[in-house]
Amino acid sequence: MANNEHNYIPKEIDKKGGFVRQMNLFSTSFGNQKAELPVEAGRYRLLWSPVCPWAHRSVIVRSILGLEDVISLGTASPMRPKLPHIDWEFSLDPEGIDPVLGIRYMSEIYKKTDRDYSGRPTVPAMVDVNEQRVVNNDYFRLTNYLETVWAPFHKEDAPDLYPEQLREEIDALNDVIFHDVNNGVYKCGFSRSQEAYEEAFDALFARLDELEERLSIRRFLFGDYITDSDVRLYATLARFDAAYYTAFKTNRNLLRDFPNLWGYARDLYQTPGFGDTTDFHSIKMHYHCSTTIDSNDERPKILPKGPDLTVWNTPHNRKALSNKEEKFLVP
Structure with a gap:
């Protein structure tokens, strides 16, 4: 089939034009049981x-x-x-x-x-x-x-990102964030029908509006300390303005249009482990100039000059929502 034929459909697109992410084939858990993957340094x-x-x-x-x-x-x-x-x-x-x-x-x-x-x-x-x-x-x-x-x-005094008493709540929120936000931007970007795109778009921004409200009274998703849920949400927010807003057409609002989400994202970015592992140039190159799920995509690739990324280091003023000096819960 020719690369430019209108009816070419990648594997992960359903009959309605919606994006359906492939399943992970290798999912054996790590642990100490016989059927689990052994936990060993250097392996x-x-x-x-x-x-x-x-x-x-x-x-x-x-x-x-x-x-x-x-x-x-x-x-x-x-x-x-x-x-x-x-x-x-x-x-x-x-x-x-x-x-x-x-x-x-x-x-x-x-x-x-x-x-x-x-x-x-x-x-x-x-x-x-x-x-x-x-x-x-x-x-x-x-x-x-x-x-x-x-x-x-773990290093000495490593934080607890997955506190046992919160795991059920963290798992539930992670599931919501995954479907509507983490994978939601991909549902927008990879849709092959207007209906599928708009459905994903509406779900994405409805969830971002909810999270904006949640973060109006909490420094992080579960209060004073960073958890696994914050890591998952951050990974999408860090890519939002630089990539998803244009490349995936998630353009109702920029991240920086959400006062609480924007301050929250900068708070995390300025935390060791987050900003120092975030490579905005690579992110822009990939989403705008590389292929994604469709190796037949031969459209010209243009790298956008914007947005201004220096703003990620501006003051976030999120400390006012917490009476804790540290961002991490240390057991």
Whole structure:
């Protein structure tokens, strides 16, 4: 089928033109039980790209908890390689090859794991370095594993991002944030019908309006301290004005039009682990100049000059909503 034919439909688009994200194939949990993945320092390599919000939140948690020397990090380029299929490339490394796994493309390690794998090779992916296979690409649960069963390797005085007494509430809010916000922007951007786009658009901004109200009386989503839910919401908010507003047509409001969400996002950005893992240039390059789920997209790629990103370091004044000096709950 020709690249410019109107009726070409990528795999993850349903009959109504809506985006349906593929399932994660490798979802074995980490833990101490026989059927679980063993928690061992130096055994795994986390593959990511700084453009991907799902991968970014894993890297934020890895940084906050001090797991950098426990789980190594492999970084893929923000630009997709020009291949007949969607992939990630390790072109940032010397000779374009990941120095630990010896792979040029992400698909190689997926194919080593399952030679019949036919989905998009996604990030984040936890790879068992010894066995040379992907063991977990479940972005929805990965941060929770890092926060719980990886606790023996946390740095001294590591914060509790997933307090046991709040887990049920955190899980419920995470589910809402995922469907309407994290994945909601993708439902807008990848829709192939006006109806599907507008449905996703309305759900996205209805949820952002609710979160704006919630954050009018709380510094963070659950009060005085940062939790796993804040990490997940931040990963989308950090990309909103620089990418989603234009590339995904989520253009009812900019993030900076929401006083509380904007102050909240800057509060997190100025916290170690958040801003220092946020690469706005790579984010802009990927969403505006690279392919996404459709390798047949041959439209000209233009990198927008804006928006002004220096404003992320301006005062946020969110401390007034909390009587706590620290942002993290330390058990």
